[in-house]
Amino acid sequence: xxxxxxxxxxxxxxxxxxxxxxxxxxxxxxxxxxxxxxxxxxxxxxxxxxxxxxxxxxxxxxxxxxxxxxxxxxxxxxxxxxxxxxxxxxxxxxxxxxxxxxxxxxxxxxxxxxxxxxxxxxxxxxxxxxxxxxxxxxxxxxxxxxxxxxxxxxxxxxxxxxxxxxxxxxxxxxxxxxxxxxxxxxxxxxxxxxxxxxxxxxxxxxxxxxxxxxxxxxxxxxxxxxxxxxxxxxxxxxxxxxxxxxxxxxxxxxxxxxxxxxxxxxxxxxxxxxxxxxxxxxxxxxxxxxxxxxxxxxxxxxxxxxxxxxxxxxxxxxxxxxxxxxxxxxxxxxxxxxxxxxxxxxxxxxxxxxxxxxxxxxxxxxxxxxxxxxxxxxxxxxxxxxxxxxxxxxxxxxxxxxxxxxxxxxxxxxxxxxxxxxxxxxxxxxxxxxxxxxxxxxxxxxxxxxxxxxxxxxxxxxxxxxxxxxxxxxxxxxxxxxxxxxxxxxxxxxxxxxxxxxxxxxxxxxxxxxxxxxxxxxxxxxxxxxxxxxxxxxxxxxxxxxxxxxxxxxxxxxxxxxxxxxxxxxxxxxxxxxxxxxxxxxxxxxxxxxxxxxxxxxxxxxxxxxxxxxxxxxxxxxxxxxxxxxxxxxxxxx
Amino acid sequence: xxxxxxxxxxxxxxxxxxxxxxxxxxxxxxxxxxxxxxxxxxxxxxxxxxxxxxxxxxxxxxxxxxxxxxxxxxxxxxxxxxxxxxxxxxxxxxxxxxxxxxxxxxxxxxxxxxxxxxxxxxxxxxxxxxxxxxxxxxxxxxxxxxxxxxxxxxxxxxxxxxxxxxxxxxxxxxxxxxxxxxxxxxxxxxxxxxxxxxxxxxxxxxxxxxxxxxxxxxxxxxxxxxxxxxxxxxxxxxxxxxxxxxxxxxxxxxxxxxxxxxxxxxxxxxxxxxxxxxxxxxxxxxxxxxxxxxxxxxxxxxxxxxxxxxxxxxxxxxxxxxxxxxxxxxxxxxxxxxxxxxxxxxxxxxxxxxx
Numbered sequence: 004x005x006x007x008x009x010x011x012x013x014x015x016x017x018x019x020x021x022x023x024x025x026x027x028x029x030x031x032x033x034x035x036x037x038x039x040x041x042x043x044x045x046x047x048x049x050x051x052x053x054x055x056x057x058x059x060x061x062x063x064x065x066x067x068x069x070x071x072x073x074x075x076x077x078x079x080x081x082x083x084x085x086x087x088x089x090x091x092x093x094x095x096x097x098x099x100x101x102x103x104x105x106x107x108x109x110x111x112x113x114x115x116x117x118x119x120x121x122x123x124x125x126x127x128x129x130x131x132x133x134x135x136x137x138x139x140x141x142x143x144x145x146x147x148x149x150x151x152x153x154x155x156x157x158x159x160x161x162x163x164x165x166x167x168x169x170x171x172x173x174x175x176x177x178x179x180x181x182x183x184x185x186x187x188x189x190x191x192x193x194x195x196x197x198x199x200x201x202x203x204x205x206x207x208x209x210x211x212x213x214x215x216x217x218x219x220x221x222x223x224x225x226x227x228x229x230x231x232x233x234x235x236x237x238x239x240x241x242x243x244x245x246x247x248x249x250x251x252x253x254x255x256x257x258x259x260x261x262x263x264x265x266x267x268x269x270x271x272x273x274x275x276x277x278x279x280x281x282x283x284x285x286x287x288x289x290x291x292x293x294x295x296x297x298x299x300x301x302x303x304x305x306x307x308x309x310x311x312x313x314x315x316x317x318x319x320x321x322x323x324x325x326x327x328x329x330x331x332x333x334x335x336x337x338x339x340x341x342x343x344x345x346x347x348x349x350x351x352x353x354x355x356x357x358x359x360x361x362x363x364x365x366x367x368x369x370x371x372x373x374x375x376x377x378x379x380x381x382x383x384x385x386x387x388x389x390x391x392x393x394x395x396x397x398x399x400x401x402x403x404x405x406x407x408x409x410x411x412x413x414x415x416x417x418x419x420x421x422x423x424x425x426x427x428x429x430x431x432x433x434x435x436x437x438x439x440x441x442x443x444x445x446x447x448x449x450x451x452x453x454x455x456x457x458x459x460x461x462x463x464x465x466x467x468x469x470x471x472x473x474x475x476x477x478x479x480x481x482x483x484x485x486x487x488x489x490x491x492x493x494x495x496x497x498x499x500x501x502x503x504x505x506x507x508x509x510x511x512x513x514x515x516x517x518x519x520x521x522x523x524x525x526x527x528x529x530x531x532x533x534x535x536x537x538x539x540x541x542x543x544x545x546x547x548x549x550x551x552x553x554x555x556x557x558x559x560x561x562x563x564x565x566x567x568x569x570x571x572x573x574x575x576x577x578x579x580x581x582x583x584x585x586x587x588x589x590x591x592x593x594x595x596x597x598x599x600x601x602x603x604x605x606x607x608x609x610x611x612x613x614x615x616x617x618x619x620x621x622x623x624x625x626x627x628x629x630x631x632x633x634x635x636x637x638x639x640x641x
Numbered sequence: 642x643x644x645x646x647x648x649x650x651x652x653x654x655x656x657x658x659x660x661x662x663x664x665x666x667x668x669x670x671x672x673x674x675x676x677x678x679x680x681x682x683x684x685x686x687x688x689x690x691x692x693x694x695x696x697x698x699x700x701x702x703x704x705x706x707x708x709x710x711x712x713x714x715x716x717x718x719x720x721x722x723x724x725x726x727x728x729x730x731x732x733x734x735x736x737x738x739x740x741x742x743x744x745x746x747x748x749x750x751x752x753x754x755x756x757x758x759x760x761x762x763x764x765x766x767x768x769x770x771x772x773x774x775x776x777x778x779x780x781x782x783x784x785x786x787x788x789x790x791x792x793x794x795x796x797x798x799x800x801x802x803x804x805x806x807x808x809x810x811x812x813x814x815x816x817x818x819x820x821x822x823x824x825x826x827x828x829x830x831x832x833x834x835x836x837x838x839x840x841x842x843x844x845x846x847x848x849x850x851x852x853x854x855x856x857x858x859x860x861x862x863x864x865x866x867x868x869x870x871x872x873x874x875x876x877x878x879x880x881x882x883x884x885x886x887x888x889x890x891x892x893x894x895x896x897x898x899x900x901x902x903x904x905x906x907x908x909x910x911x912x913x914x915x916x917x918x919x920x921x922x923x924x925x926x927x928x929x930x931x932x933x934x935x936x937x938x939x940x941x942x943x944x945x946x947x948x949x950x951x952x953x954x955x956x957x958x959x960x961x962x963x964x965x966x967x968x969x970x971x972x973x974x975x976x977x978x979x980x981x982x983x984x985x986x987x988x989x990x991x992x993x994x995x996x
Contacts, residue, residue, distance in 0.1 A: 036679075203717045
């Protein structure tokens with residue numbers, strides 16, 4: 004009976020979704036979809052503020068709110084929260100910081116590759132500085148001479164002259180470098196990154212190795228890497244916070260359990276939502292979980308330690324809560340349990356005091372200047388939760404000026420980021436698609452059998468025209484991919500209603516592709532041109548015709564670089580059920596290592612230098628090394 | 642030129658009265674496996690402030706706070722044999738060329754680039770040099786350049802340069818020019834501004850005899866190059882060369898203080914002074930005089946000899962010498978020197994009271 008009900012429900016969802024998508028779905032209708040999805044029923048264009056971070060002015064009179072959706076800083080009265088002004092900045096800002104003299108705000112604009120400099124007296128942007136690829140975090144040195152900018156795509160920290168914006172150098176950081184936090188004394192900067200570092204060359208377990216990450220510690224005076232704090236088994240690091248005495252540091256991070264089959268959600272087996280403690284108070288880093296059975300802390304992001312060091316606060320995006328931790332009990336636990344307790348679902352009861360429900364997708368945290376209240380930026384409902392830290396209750400929810408209606412896209416995005424639809428609220432789409440991208444990991448999903456069909460996670464930008472989905476091409480469309488499949492194999496529960504699924508699908512289908520930094524407006528470089536010729540060639544270097552099916556451009560054709568068909572390219576592993584694999588799109592392929600269906604190629608080069616011995620994945624073995632480099636230079640422009 | 646002549650006259654006069662020229666005197670402290678090195682065979686040495694890096698046949702060692710720490714392949718190092726080292730002075734990162742690829746050591750993290758996982762032309766990396774945002778690499782199959790901003794690799798070989806042989810032994814990159822020491826193909830010069838290549842060859846061809854001394858590069862088998870103060874210093878297995886852009890001056894054992902023509906490395910200090918790492922000891926040239934530091938080939942005891950401008954050789958009493966006469970490299974730490982040899986690493990501590 005239950006099965007029949009399930010089947011009927013799924014069928015209904017699929018039909019409704021298919022109808023919606025048929026109406027709006029194909030390439031010719033895309034503009035219509037986007038417009039409809041972003042407008043209200045009355046035709047009003049809906050732009051949501053999407054607050055991500057907050058700062059108080061030096062005198063504490065103003066609250067600056069960084070709004071990612073509306074590309075601006077909203078300036079509020081710090082007491083009344085009344086809006087005073089809006090300052091436009093670059094596109095999709097991710098974080099900001101105040102100069103030490105309080106006269107300037109620096110904003111990292113991710114899609115512009117710029118830093119906005121805002122004068123806090125005039126409240127206007129006074130300069131725009133170019134930096135690396137996808138700047139995501141920014142902090143000024145204590146002496147006001149240098150500005151450090153974490154670049155997510157170029158995986159580095161750019162060091163700029165804080166007065167002129169001139170870039171002095173770049174420092175190698177972790178993969179997906181994103182957030183910068185100065186130590187309380189300003190001597191060091193702590194940089195986190197959102198994608199795991201590449202697997203080491205010497206790993207004997209192939210690509211199925213535990214992720215490793217780091218906190219890159221930068222000596223602010225010398226602008227060099229002073230240390231790298233290892234984050235073992237951590238794939239994604241987010242915000243760092245320090246106690247005022249500088250003795251306790253904490254980073255919010257995500258610990259995937261991707262080396263075991265993803266079949267244990269009901270046992271808390273997909274992710275551990277953890278924080279890692281470091282600094283003099285703990286000695287070696289200690290990882291502690293925030294999860295508790297049936298009360299998960301999905302995707303810890305923001306972190307703040309109370310000025311008196313009594314409590315630690317962590318915002319959890321997917322669970323839509325702020326966790327309150329007793330620091331004294333936390334340190335006692337850490338000393339008694341060195342290393343990692345990530346999988347111990349009983350651990351958090353030792354130090355978590357309470358969980359405070361806040362808005363959707365809570366991100367940045369900020370204490371009011373007197374320290375009595377904690378503000379929480381709720382990105383996906385345009386609110387700021389005000390928590391009284393004495394009672395640990397939300398005493399006010401500030402609604403930023405924003406559309407009152409929820410568009411299809413907005414609802415889809417809310418669905419993408421929440422964990423409320425999964426069994427016991429353990430995971431959401433964004434667990435594996437960090438900030439709507441990918442996670443750099445390989446997974447063993449259950450439907451193919453345990454230990455079978457290890458799969459690499461793909462980027463989900465610009466997906467229209469790339470179906471079917473899954474590496475075996477088994478899912479014909481997104482409603483199937485995101486609906487029944489996700490409910491059965493990921494969520495372990497049926498919680499989407501038909502409209503929610505439809506909105507989610509519309510959101511995913513409308514995720515735009517980020518700018519490709521390696522494709523210059525003036526055209527391809529000579530090396531890229533040579534690579535393009537190799538990509539399109541029909542004759543090998545010995546003058547022998549290359550069969551059409553063995554040319555790069557045969558399988559990877561069209562604007563997205565996929566024929567949407569499956570082929571055997573000779574990469575089947577003993578654990579694979581089939582040699583036939585869906586042709587992946589090439590969208591921003593340079594960013595999405597590892598490669599191949601199972602992530603066995605750590606770099607683009609390895610696709611051909613290691614995994615193409617018989618030329619089944621295109622004719623490449625006639626190429627010299629410099630020609631292969633040219634081919635890769637071209638692919639990096641896709 | 643006048644200054645040089647004056648010095649020559651003074652030194653000649655001093656020599657006539659029997660006084661040996663003042664040359665730097667060192668007390669050598671030698672490190673081996675017994676004192677913490679992972680291997681006695683030290684290919685390369687690099688000074689980074691208070692730290693000293695040693696590329697050995699069995700790992701990369703760093704001497705810091707009077708203790709050695711070793712990085713191996715288990716830490717991510719490309720290969721156990723570390724042939725060359727370079728420091729990115731801006732970032733503090735150390736680049737290590739190995740027999741199995743190129744590694745970057747940054748804040749304790751090692752990232753490795755190989756011919757399979759990257760655009761590196763070949764895994765045998767004889768030389769590496771960092772200039773600005775570019776890492777220049779000398780390999781057994783040509784040279785290459787990694788742009789750290791874009792991640793792009795550019796390869797240089799017989800197809801796009803005047804490189805007749807692709808066995809590149811050394812590279813030295815500066816903001817204006819990049820020089821490559823090519824084993825069997827002379828010296829290559831790349832102009833960073835114009836993108837043009839130039840090639841310097843032995844006018845005697847591949848003839849082992851020197852028919853045209855000071856007419857060009859001393860030999861085609863170039864092992865090392867150093868470019869400083871607009872002067873090129875080149876080391877070969879058959880003597881060494883100095884080139885000022887117009888004139889060549891070559892050094893052979895028979896007419897200089899060079900202890901051997903077989904030179905593994907040359908490092909110019911400035912336009913006039915250079916250090917030579919040979920198979921028969923370490924040599925220093927101050928523009929006029931030569932000093933050689935080694936274990937005596939006859940007595941087996943430490944020796945320091947000084948050869949003045951007139952060819953007069955004087956022995957200086959010393960009690961220590963570099964760990965071995967087969968010297969592979971040198972680097973400088975203030976007044977001190979660090980010397981990589983085939984049987985240990987030596988720290989030459991400058992003795993200021995010496996005459």
